[in-house]
Amino acid sequence: MAVADAAALVRAANLSGDLGLIVIDAATGETLEALNADRALAPASVAKLPTALYALSVLGPDARFETVVRAAGRVEGGRLQGDLVLAGGGDPELDTEALAALARAAAERVGVVEGRFVADASAGAAIPAIDPTQPPEAAYNPSVGALNLNFNRVRLAWERRGGAVDVAVQAYAAGLAPPVSTVTVALAPADCACPTFALAAAEDREAWSVRESALTGTGSVFLPVRAPARYAAEVFRDAAGAAGLALPVAEVSRATVAGERLAAHRSRTTAAMTADMLRFSTNLTAESLGLAATAALGQPGADLAASGRAMADWADGVAGGRPGDGGFVFLNHSGLSGETRATPRRMAEFLRAATHAGLAALTPERRIDGAPPGARLRAKTGTMDFVRGLAGWIETPSGRTLVFAWFANDLERRDATRGMGRRPPGAIPWRDRAVELERKLIASWIARFG
Numbered sequence: 001m002a003v004a005d006a007a008a009l010v011r012a013a014n015l016s017g018d019l020g021l022i023v024i025d026a027a028t029g030e031t032l033e034a035l036n037a038d039r040a041l042a043p044a045s046v047a048k049l050p051t052a053l054y055a056l057s058v059l060g061p062d063a064r065f066e067t068v069v070r071a072a073g074r075v076e077g078g079r080l081q082g083d084l085v086l087a088g089g090g091d092p093e094l095d096t097e098a099l100a101a102l103a104r105a106a107a108e109r110v111g112v113v114e115g116r117f118v119a120d121a122s123a124g125a126a127i128p129a130i131d132p133t134q135p136p137e138a139a140y141n142p143s144v145g146a147l148n149l150n151f152n153r154v155r156l157a158w159e160r161r162g163g164a165v166d167v168a169v170q171a172y173a174a175g176l177a178p179p180v181s182t183v184t185v186a187l188a189p190a191d192c193a194c195p196t197f198a199l200a201a202a203e204d205r206e207a208w209s210v211r212e213s214a215l216t217g218t219g220s221v222f223l224p225v226r227a228p229a230r231y232a233a234e235v236f237r238d239a240a241g242a243a244g245l246a247l248p249v250a251e252v253s254r255a256t257v258a259g260e261r262l263a264a265h266r267s268r269t270t271a272a273m274t275a276d277m278l279r280f281s282t283n284l285t286a287e288s289l290g291l292a293a294t295a296a297l298g299q300p301g302a303d304l305a306a307s308g309r310a311m312a313d314w315a316d317g318v319a320g321g322r323p324g325d326g327g328f329v330f331l332n333h334s335g336l337s338g339e340t341r342a343t344p345r346r347m348a349e350f351l352r353a354a355t356h357a358g359l360a361a362l363t364p365e366r367r368i369d370g371a372p373p374g375a376r377l378r379a380k381t382g383t384m385d386f387v388r389g390l391a392g393w394i395e396t397p398s399g400r401t402l403v404f405a406w407f408a409n410d411l412e413r414r415d416a417t418r419g420m421g422r423r424p425p426g427a428i429p430w431r432d433r434a435v436e437l438e439r440k441l442i443a444s445w446i447a448r449f450g
Contacts (some may be wrong), residue, residue: 003447004440006035013437016430017386017410022344023445026355026401032449037348040326040341041407044382045281046389047335047342050315050328050350052274053359055289058314060273061358065091065292067099067147069106070259072118078111085234085257086119086379088147088229091267092288095173096235097148098265103239106265110245117247119233120254121146124291128226129284129338134342135422137197139222141336144287144304149225149232151284154183156210157220165215171235172222181205182234183225187212201220201226227252275362278380283334290333308340310394319350319430335382338414347391347405355403360393368446369439372397375446382407385413385427388434394442396450406441408434 004012006021021034031037066089073082084106084302088094104279123146126246134141142152155172158165167185170177183206187196190213198209198423206226225231233250267273270289277285280304288303294307302310308330321327327346354360379392391405410430417424 003444004171005444005448006033006441009437009440010035013433015408015433015437016413017408019408020344021027021406021441022348022402023402023404023449024348024352025449026352029352032402033445034345037345040329040343041389041409042338042340042384042387043335043342043347043389043391043407044384044387044407044413045335046347046380046382046391046407047330047333047340048281048286048389049105049347049354049359049363049380050277050311050330050361051286051290051333052278053318053354053357054311054314055270055274055293056135056358058293059270059289061269063270065089065267065288067091067094067102067265069102069262069263070109070120071262072257072259073115073122074443075110075260076108078214080110080115083115083118083257083259084110085118085120085259086233086250087149087257088123088145088232090124090146090148090288090292092148092285093267093273094148094232094265096171096178097174097175099149099232100176100239102263102265103236103245104243107240107243107245109262113245113247116249117233117237118257119147119229119250119252120257121229121252122254124295125301126229126254127287128305129224130287130304130332130334133338133418134336135197136199137223138225138422140283140286141292142224142230143226144284144291145228147229147232148284148288149235151282152225152228152231153222154180154225154231156185156208156222156223157216159218161252165212165267167210167215171231178238180231180234181228182227183223184208185210187215197223199226210448212229213303264284271362278362278366281381283336286334287332308332311419315350316346318353319346321346321349336384338384338387338411342405342407344405344407348403349358351391351393351405352403355401363392368442370443372450373448375440375450377442383431384414385417385424386410386430388431388438390438394445398450400450402445402449404445406438408437408443
Protein backbone atom coordinates (compact mmCIF):
# COMPACT_ATOMS: atom_id res chain seq x y z
CA MET A 1 0.00 0.00 0.00
CA ALA A 2 1.43 3.36 -1.02
CA VAL A 3 2.22 5.83 1.76
CA ALA A 4 0.91 9.36 1.22
CA ASP A 5 3.49 12.07 0.78
CA ALA A 6 3.44 15.42 2.57
CA ALA A 7 1.56 17.24 -0.17
CA ALA A 8 -1.27 14.69 -0.11
CA LEU A 9 -1.45 14.75 3.68
CA VAL A 10 -1.59 18.55 3.74
CA ARG A 11 -4.38 18.64 1.15
CA ALA A 12 -6.41 16.09 3.12
CA ALA A 13 -5.93 17.97 6.40
CA ASN A 14 -7.58 21.12 5.01
CA LEU A 15 -5.85 23.22 7.65
CA SER A 16 -6.45 26.95 7.27
CA GLY A 17 -3.56 29.39 7.01
CA ASP A 18 0.03 28.81 5.92
CA LEU A 19 2.44 25.97 6.55
CA GLY A 20 5.90 24.84 5.60
CA LEU A 21 7.98 21.72 6.19
CA ILE A 22 11.23 20.01 5.37
CA VAL A 23 12.94 16.71 6.19
CA ILE A 24 16.69 16.26 5.68
CA ASP A 25 19.08 13.32 5.92
CA ALA A 26 21.22 14.25 8.93
CA ALA A 27 24.31 12.49 7.58
CA THR A 28 24.35 13.78 4.01
CA GLY A 29 22.29 16.96 4.15
CA GLU A 30 20.10 15.71 1.31
CA THR A 31 16.63 17.24 1.29
CA LEU A 32 14.21 14.31 1.23
CA GLU A 33 10.98 16.30 1.15
CA ALA A 34 10.07 19.97 1.33
CA LEU A 35 6.97 22.08 1.05
CA ASN A 36 7.17 25.88 1.42
CA ALA A 37 10.48 25.27 3.20
CA ASP A 38 11.64 28.88 2.78
CA ARG A 39 8.44 30.45 4.05
CA ALA A 40 9.00 32.46 7.25
CA LEU A 41 6.50 31.30 9.86
CA ALA A 42 5.93 31.75 13.58
CA PRO A 43 7.65 28.81 15.36
CA ALA A 44 6.26 29.40 18.88
CA SER A 45 8.29 27.40 21.44
CA VAL A 46 10.30 25.57 18.78
CA ALA A 47 12.45 28.71 19.07
CA LYS A 48 13.70 27.28 22.36
CA LEU A 49 15.92 24.85 20.41
CA PRO A 50 18.22 27.64 19.15
CA THR A 51 18.01 29.23 22.60
CA ALA A 52 19.22 26.02 24.22
CA LEU A 53 22.30 25.70 22.02
CA TYR A 54 22.97 29.45 22.28
CA ALA A 55 23.16 29.18 26.06
CA LEU A 56 25.15 25.94 26.07
CA SER A 57 27.67 27.23 23.53
CA VAL A 58 28.17 30.73 24.90
CA LEU A 59 27.82 30.17 28.65
CA GLY A 60 29.02 26.56 28.73
CA PRO A 61 27.11 23.56 30.12
CA ASP A 62 28.48 23.99 33.64
CA ALA A 63 27.72 27.70 34.11
CA ARG A 64 25.54 28.71 37.06
CA PHE A 65 23.67 31.82 38.19
CA GLU A 66 24.37 33.25 41.64
CA THR A 67 22.12 35.14 44.05
CA VAL A 68 24.26 36.87 46.65
CA VAL A 69 23.75 38.60 50.00
CA ARG A 70 26.26 41.40 50.62
CA ALA A 71 27.12 43.66 53.52
CA ALA A 72 27.60 47.23 52.29
CA GLY A 73 29.34 48.34 55.45
CA ARG A 74 31.36 47.03 58.38
CA VAL A 75 30.16 44.01 60.36
CA GLU A 76 31.22 44.04 64.01
CA GLY A 77 29.89 41.63 66.58
CA GLY A 78 27.06 40.58 64.28
CA ARG A 79 26.02 44.19 63.74
CA LEU A 80 26.05 45.58 60.18
CA GLN A 81 26.88 49.27 60.12
CA GLY A 82 25.42 49.82 56.68
CA ASP A 83 23.08 48.24 54.17
CA LEU A 84 22.20 44.60 53.60
CA VAL A 85 22.02 43.82 49.88
CA LEU A 86 20.18 40.99 48.15
CA ALA A 87 21.74 40.90 44.67
CA GLY A 88 20.16 38.94 41.86
CA GLY A 89 22.19 37.27 39.16
CA GLY A 90 19.37 36.36 36.78
CA ASP A 91 18.63 32.88 38.17
CA PRO A 92 15.33 31.80 36.57
CA GLU A 93 14.83 28.91 38.99
CA LEU A 94 15.27 30.67 42.35
CA ASP A 95 12.36 29.64 44.57
CA THR A 96 10.97 30.31 48.03
CA GLU A 97 12.84 27.38 49.57
CA ALA A 98 16.23 28.47 48.22
CA LEU A 99 15.60 32.11 49.14
CA ALA A 100 14.64 31.14 52.69
CA ALA A 101 17.86 29.13 53.02
CA LEU A 102 19.80 32.15 51.80
CA ALA A 103 18.07 34.36 54.38
CA ARG A 104 18.95 31.91 57.16
CA ALA A 105 22.58 31.86 56.03
CA ALA A 106 22.68 35.67 56.12
CA ALA A 107 21.11 35.70 59.59
CA GLU A 108 23.94 33.49 60.83
CA ARG A 109 26.42 36.22 59.87
CA VAL A 110 24.43 39.33 60.80
CA GLY A 111 21.99 39.85 63.66
CA VAL A 112 21.27 43.58 63.30
CA VAL A 113 21.21 45.82 60.22
CA GLU A 114 21.54 49.52 60.96
CA GLY A 115 21.05 50.68 57.37
CA ARG A 116 18.75 49.85 54.50
CA PHE A 117 17.71 46.57 52.96
CA VAL A 118 18.43 46.83 49.23
CA ALA A 119 17.30 44.53 46.42
CA ASP A 120 20.01 44.91 43.77
CA ALA A 121 18.39 44.22 40.39
CA SER A 122 21.17 45.74 38.30
CA ALA A 123 22.39 42.56 36.58
CA GLY A 124 20.26 42.77 33.46
CA ALA A 125 17.24 44.46 31.98
CA ALA A 126 13.95 44.82 33.88
CA ILE A 127 11.27 43.44 31.56
CA PRO A 128 7.66 43.60 32.87
CA ALA A 129 6.33 40.92 30.48
CA ILE A 130 7.77 38.72 27.75
CA ASP A 131 4.96 39.49 25.30
CA PRO A 132 2.77 42.52 26.10
CA THR A 133 -0.01 41.25 23.81
CA GLN A 134 -0.81 38.24 26.01
CA PRO A 135 -3.76 38.23 28.46
CA PRO A 136 -2.71 40.01 31.68
CA GLU A 137 -3.34 36.94 33.85
CA ALA A 138 -1.22 34.56 31.72
CA ALA A 139 1.29 33.06 34.14
CA TYR A 140 3.36 31.76 31.21
CA ASN A 141 4.07 35.41 30.34
CA PRO A 142 5.91 36.67 33.43
CA SER A 143 8.39 39.45 33.93
CA VAL A 144 12.12 38.85 33.46
CA GLY A 145 14.75 40.38 35.68
CA ALA A 146 17.96 39.98 37.62
CA LEU A 147 16.11 38.92 40.76
CA ASN A 148 13.43 36.34 39.92
CA LEU A 149 11.37 34.14 42.22
CA ASN A 150 9.10 31.14 41.65
CA PHE A 151 9.17 31.69 37.88
CA ASN A 152 7.88 35.20 38.67
CA ARG A 153 4.42 34.15 39.62
CA VAL A 154 2.27 33.98 42.76
CA ARG A 155 -0.47 31.55 43.63
CA LEU A 156 -3.96 32.87 44.20
CA ALA A 157 -5.79 30.36 46.41
CA TRP A 158 -9.46 30.62 47.33
CA GLU A 159 -12.11 28.83 49.34
CA ARG A 160 -15.83 29.48 49.40
CA ARG A 161 -17.44 29.55 52.84
CA GLY A 162 -21.16 29.98 52.44
CA GLY A 163 -21.67 33.18 50.51
CA ALA A 164 -18.15 34.48 51.17
CA VAL A 165 -14.89 33.79 49.39
CA ASP A 166 -11.59 33.69 51.28
CA VAL A 167 -8.56 34.48 49.11
CA ALA A 168 -4.83 34.27 49.76
CA VAL A 169 -1.84 35.32 47.67
CA GLN A 170 1.18 33.10 48.23
CA ALA A 171 4.82 32.72 47.18
CA TYR A 172 4.19 29.05 46.53
CA ALA A 173 7.04 26.63 45.78
CA ALA A 174 8.09 23.16 46.93
CA GLY A 175 5.26 22.96 49.45
CA LEU A 176 6.03 26.36 51.01
CA ALA A 177 3.39 29.05 50.67
CA PRO A 178 4.24 32.21 52.65
CA PRO A 179 1.76 35.08 52.23
CA VAL A 180 2.62 37.98 49.96
CA SER A 181 1.54 41.60 50.43
CA THR A 182 3.28 43.20 47.46
CA VAL A 183 0.74 41.43 45.22
CA THR A 184 -2.90 41.82 46.30
CA VAL A 185 -6.23 40.51 45.04
CA ALA A 186 -9.59 42.23 45.46
CA LEU A 187 -12.89 40.64 44.43
CA ALA A 188 -15.09 42.42 41.91
CA PRO A 189 -18.88 41.85 42.02
CA ALA A 190 -20.09 38.82 40.11
CA ASP A 191 -22.35 40.99 37.94
CA CYS A 192 -19.75 43.66 37.15
CA ALA A 193 -19.12 44.59 33.54
CA CYS A 194 -15.42 43.95 34.02
CA PRO A 195 -12.74 41.49 32.89
CA THR A 196 -12.30 38.29 34.87
CA PHE A 197 -8.77 39.44 35.76
CA ALA A 198 -7.47 43.01 35.74
CA LEU A 199 -4.17 44.37 37.01
CA ALA A 200 -3.29 47.83 38.28
CA ALA A 201 0.34 48.48 39.18
CA ALA A 202 1.07 50.89 42.04
CA GLU A 203 4.39 52.13 43.40
CA ASP A 204 4.50 49.59 46.22
CA ARG A 205 2.34 46.71 45.00
CA GLU A 206 0.54 44.96 42.15
CA ALA A 207 -3.22 45.11 42.69
CA TRP A 208 -5.33 42.48 40.94
CA SER A 209 -9.08 42.60 40.59
CA VAL A 210 -10.79 39.23 40.07
CA ARG A 211 -14.46 38.78 39.25
CA GLU A 212 -15.93 36.81 42.14
CA SER A 213 -18.04 34.54 39.94
CA ALA A 214 -14.84 33.09 38.44
CA LEU A 215 -13.81 31.62 41.81
CA THR A 216 -15.96 28.54 42.29
CA GLY A 217 -15.54 25.99 45.06
CA THR A 218 -11.99 25.68 46.37
CA GLY A 219 -9.07 26.16 44.03
CA SER A 220 -5.99 28.05 43.00
CA VAL A 221 -4.41 29.66 39.97
CA PHE A 222 -1.02 31.20 39.27
CA LEU A 223 -0.74 34.87 38.34
CA PRO A 224 2.32 36.56 36.83
CA VAL A 225 4.43 39.00 38.84
CA ARG A 226 5.47 42.20 37.09
CA ALA A 227 7.94 43.55 39.70
CA PRO A 228 9.93 40.44 40.67
CA ALA A 229 12.70 42.14 42.66
CA ARG A 230 10.17 43.66 45.05
CA TYR A 231 8.41 40.29 45.35
CA ALA A 232 11.64 38.38 46.05
CA ALA A 233 12.76 40.98 48.56
CA GLU A 234 9.52 40.64 50.52
CA VAL A 235 9.85 36.87 50.73
CA PHE A 236 13.52 37.17 51.75
CA ARG A 237 12.66 39.77 54.39
CA ASP A 238 9.98 37.55 55.93
CA ALA A 239 12.32 34.53 55.96
CA ALA A 240 15.09 36.61 57.53
CA GLY A 241 12.68 37.82 60.21
CA ALA A 242 11.75 34.23 61.02
CA ALA A 243 15.48 33.54 61.43
CA GLY A 244 15.88 36.46 63.85
CA LEU A 245 17.12 39.14 61.44
CA ALA A 246 14.72 42.10 61.27
CA LEU A 247 14.90 44.08 58.04
CA PRO A 248 13.14 47.21 56.81
CA VAL A 249 11.05 47.16 53.65
CA ALA A 250 13.39 46.76 50.70
CA GLU A 251 14.47 49.49 48.33
CA VAL A 252 14.93 48.19 44.79
CA SER A 253 18.10 49.45 43.10
CA ARG A 254 18.91 49.38 39.40
CA ALA A 255 22.49 50.34 40.25
CA THR A 256 25.01 47.82 41.56
CA VAL A 257 25.53 47.98 45.32
CA ALA A 258 28.93 46.58 46.26
CA GLY A 259 29.85 45.00 49.55
CA GLU A 260 31.30 42.04 51.41
CA ARG A 261 29.87 38.70 50.37
CA LEU A 262 27.95 37.10 53.25
CA ALA A 263 26.08 34.22 51.62
CA ALA A 264 25.17 32.95 48.17
CA HIS A 265 22.88 30.54 46.38
CA ARG A 266 24.09 28.89 43.18
CA SER A 267 21.65 27.64 40.58
CA ARG A 268 21.74 24.34 38.77
CA THR A 269 23.98 24.12 35.72
CA THR A 270 23.09 25.53 32.34
CA ALA A 271 22.84 21.98 30.97
CA ALA A 272 20.36 20.92 33.67
CA MET A 273 18.25 24.05 33.25
CA THR A 274 18.29 23.74 29.48
CA ALA A 275 17.06 20.14 29.57
CA ASP A 276 14.13 21.10 31.79
CA MET A 277 13.44 24.20 29.70
CA LEU A 278 13.02 22.01 26.63
CA ARG A 279 10.96 19.44 28.52
CA PHE A 280 8.58 21.82 30.30
CA SER A 281 8.87 24.76 27.87
CA THR A 282 9.50 27.27 30.67
CA ASN A 283 9.51 30.71 29.13
CA LEU A 284 11.33 32.49 31.96
CA THR A 285 14.20 29.99 31.78
CA ALA A 286 14.51 30.53 28.04
CA GLU A 287 14.58 34.31 28.37
CA SER A 288 17.04 34.30 31.28
CA LEU A 289 19.45 31.93 29.53
CA GLY A 290 19.25 33.87 26.29
CA LEU A 291 19.81 37.24 27.95
CA ALA A 292 22.77 35.83 29.90
CA ALA A 293 24.35 34.49 26.71
CA THR A 294 23.91 37.83 24.95
CA ALA A 295 25.44 39.63 27.94
CA ALA A 296 28.41 37.24 27.79
CA LEU A 297 28.87 38.19 24.14
CA GLY A 298 29.19 41.85 25.10
CA GLN A 299 25.64 43.20 25.33
CA PRO A 300 24.82 43.41 29.05
CA GLY A 301 21.46 44.98 29.76
CA ALA A 302 20.05 44.17 26.32
CA ASP A 303 16.27 44.02 26.10
CA LEU A 304 14.52 40.98 24.66
CA ALA A 305 14.32 42.33 21.11
CA ALA A 306 18.03 43.21 20.99
CA SER A 307 19.00 39.93 22.58
CA GLY A 308 16.74 38.04 20.18
CA ARG A 309 18.48 39.73 17.24
CA ALA A 310 21.87 38.73 18.62
CA MET A 311 20.75 35.12 18.93
CA ALA A 312 19.25 35.12 15.43
CA ASP A 313 22.55 36.30 13.95
CA TRP A 314 24.43 33.63 15.91
CA ALA A 315 21.99 30.86 14.95
CA ASP A 316 22.04 31.92 11.28
CA GLY A 317 25.79 31.41 11.36
CA VAL A 318 25.50 27.98 12.97
CA ALA A 319 23.07 26.94 10.23
CA GLY A 320 25.39 28.17 7.48
CA GLY A 321 23.15 31.08 6.58
CA ARG A 322 23.76 34.79 6.36
CA PRO A 323 22.80 36.82 9.45
CA GLY A 324 19.82 39.03 8.72
CA ASP A 325 18.62 37.10 5.66
CA GLY A 326 15.27 36.31 7.29
CA GLY A 327 15.92 32.65 8.05
CA PHE A 328 15.62 33.45 11.75
CA VAL A 329 13.91 36.54 13.20
CA PHE A 330 13.70 36.29 16.99
CA LEU A 331 11.95 38.89 19.15
CA ASN A 332 12.85 36.98 22.30
CA HIS A 333 14.23 33.60 23.35
CA SER A 334 11.10 31.68 24.32
CA GLY A 335 9.16 31.99 21.07
CA LEU A 336 6.26 33.65 22.90
CA SER A 337 5.51 36.14 20.14
CA GLY A 338 3.37 36.22 17.05
CA GLU A 339 6.14 38.22 15.34
CA THR A 340 9.05 35.78 15.73
CA ARG A 341 9.83 33.95 12.48
CA ALA A 342 11.78 30.93 11.26
CA THR A 343 11.80 29.11 7.96
CA PRO A 344 11.56 25.32 8.15
CA ARG A 345 14.75 25.06 6.09
CA ARG A 346 16.78 27.30 8.39
CA MET A 347 15.54 25.48 11.49
CA ALA A 348 16.36 22.07 10.01
CA GLU A 349 19.79 23.24 8.86
CA PHE A 350 20.42 24.59 12.34
CA LEU A 351 19.42 21.28 13.95
CA ARG A 352 21.55 19.28 11.54
CA ALA A 353 24.55 21.42 12.50
CA ALA A 354 23.66 20.96 16.18
CA THR A 355 23.26 17.18 15.98
CA HIS A 356 26.67 16.46 17.49
CA ALA A 357 26.78 19.51 19.78
CA GLY A 358 24.75 17.86 22.55
CA LEU A 359 21.42 19.47 21.75
CA ALA A 360 19.73 16.30 20.48
CA ALA A 361 20.54 14.45 23.70
CA LEU A 362 18.92 17.22 25.78
CA THR A 363 15.79 17.39 23.64
CA PRO A 364 12.93 15.32 25.10
CA GLU A 365 12.00 12.03 23.51
CA ARG A 366 8.40 11.88 22.34
CA ARG A 367 6.06 9.02 21.65
CA ILE A 368 5.34 8.11 18.03
CA ASP A 369 1.91 6.54 17.71
CA GLY A 370 2.02 3.35 15.64
CA ALA A 371 5.74 3.62 14.91
CA PRO A 372 7.72 0.47 14.07
CA PRO A 373 10.22 -0.89 16.61
CA GLY A 374 13.44 1.08 16.64
CA ALA A 375 11.94 4.41 15.63
CA ARG A 376 12.62 7.27 18.04
CA LEU A 377 11.64 10.93 18.02
CA ARG A 378 13.39 13.75 19.86
CA ALA A 379 11.65 17.04 19.20
CA LYS A 380 10.41 20.35 20.60
CA THR A 381 6.82 21.38 20.17
CA GLY A 382 5.53 24.91 19.72
CA THR A 383 1.93 25.92 20.35
CA MET A 384 0.08 29.23 20.51
CA ASP A 385 -3.42 30.11 19.36
CA PHE A 386 -3.51 29.21 15.63
CA VAL A 387 0.23 28.42 15.67
CA ARG A 388 1.75 24.93 15.76
CA GLY A 389 5.27 23.68 15.16
CA LEU A 390 7.53 20.70 15.74
CA ALA A 391 11.21 20.24 14.96
CA GLY A 392 13.86 17.73 15.87
CA TRP A 393 15.37 14.39 15.00
CA ILE A 394 13.87 11.05 13.94
CA GLU A 395 15.94 7.89 14.34
CA THR A 396 14.53 5.33 11.91
CA PRO A 397 14.61 1.52 12.35
CA SER A 398 17.36 1.29 9.72
CA GLY A 399 19.62 3.58 11.73
CA ARG A 400 19.15 6.59 9.49
CA THR A 401 18.68 9.93 11.26
CA LEU A 402 16.28 12.47 9.81
CA VAL A 403 16.19 16.14 10.75
CA PHE A 404 12.87 17.88 10.24
CA ALA A 405 10.94 21.06 10.94
CA TRP A 406 7.35 21.96 10.24
CA PHE A 407 5.31 25.03 11.14
CA ALA A 408 1.64 25.84 10.62
CA ASN A 409 0.15 29.32 11.17
CA ASP A 410 -3.20 30.99 10.71
CA LEU A 411 -2.12 34.44 11.78
CA GLU A 412 -5.19 36.13 10.31
CA ARG A 413 -7.43 34.16 12.66
CA ARG A 414 -4.98 34.71 15.50
CA ASP A 415 -5.17 38.47 15.00
CA ALA A 416 -8.95 38.42 14.52
CA THR A 417 -9.53 36.58 17.81
CA ARG A 418 -7.03 38.54 19.90
CA GLY A 419 -8.62 39.74 23.11
CA MET A 420 -11.27 36.98 23.14
CA GLY A 421 -9.76 35.24 26.16
CA ARG A 422 -7.49 32.28 26.77
CA ARG A 423 -9.44 29.97 24.43
CA PRO A 424 -10.52 32.02 21.41
CA PRO A 425 -13.16 30.54 19.10
CA GLY A 426 -11.79 27.87 16.80
CA ALA A 427 -8.31 27.69 18.32
CA ILE A 428 -8.61 24.25 19.89
CA PRO A 429 -10.14 22.49 16.84
CA TRP A 430 -7.47 24.12 14.65
CA ARG A 431 -4.72 22.91 16.98
CA ASP A 432 -6.15 19.38 17.05
CA ARG A 433 -6.16 19.21 13.24
CA ALA A 434 -2.59 20.50 13.12
CA VAL A 435 -1.41 17.91 15.65
CA GLU A 436 -3.11 15.13 13.70
CA LEU A 437 -1.42 16.29 10.50
CA GLU A 438 1.88 16.40 12.36
CA ARG A 439 1.43 12.80 13.51
CA LYS A 440 0.71 11.63 9.96
CA LEU A 441 3.71 13.50 8.56
CA ILE A 442 6.09 11.82 11.01
CA ALA A 443 4.64 8.38 10.28
CA SER A 444 4.97 9.04 6.54
CA TRP A 445 8.61 10.11 6.85
CA ILE A 446 9.52 7.01 8.86
CA ALA A 447 7.77 4.74 6.37
CA ARG A 448 9.23 6.37 3.25
CA PHE A 449 12.70 7.44 4.36
CA GLY A 450 13.51 5.00 7.18
